[in-house]
Amino acid sequence: MTKYGSIKSYDSGKGSGTIAPERGGEVLNFGKSDLQQEASTPKSGQRFSYERKQVDGGMVSATNLRQQEQAVRQDGKQRDQAEKQQG
Numbered sequence: 566m567t568k569y570g571s572i573k574s575y576d577s578g579k580g581s582g583t584i585a586p587e588r589g590g591e592v593l594n595f596g597k598s599d600l601q602q603e604a605s606t607p608k609s610g611q612r613f614s615y616e617r618k619q620v621d622g623g624m625v626s627a628t629n630l631r632q633q634e635q636a637v638r639q640d641g642k643q644r645d646q647a648e649k650q651q652g
Contacts, residue, residue: 567614569633572607582607584615584627593617595627602632 573592575582580597595615600607607613607630615627 567616569612569614570627572609572611572613574609575607577606584613584630587612591625593625593627595630599626599628600630605632607632 568586568588570584570586570593573583573585581594583592583594585592593615599615612633613630614633615630617625618628620626
């Protein structure tokens with residue numbers, strides 16, 4: 566199931582980062598290979614869709630990250646059409 570979150574951090578030297586889920590919960594780790602647009606470097610605060618996967622040791626990480634286009638609502642808050650689909 567697709568989730569949405571914002572990049573919390575990304576270290577291009579290590580090729581890894583973290584994403585904070587929009588609906589709360591634990592911050593998840595991801596690697597450069599988990600990015601669908603590997604050529605672009607994610608920046609803090611950017612909105613991405615992702616899927617969760619269980620990795621070695623039972624930990625959960627993010628995979629299949631895709632950057633989402635953001636639209637600005639009239640009240641100035643950022644929102645995306647895909648948010649409506651998330652329910």
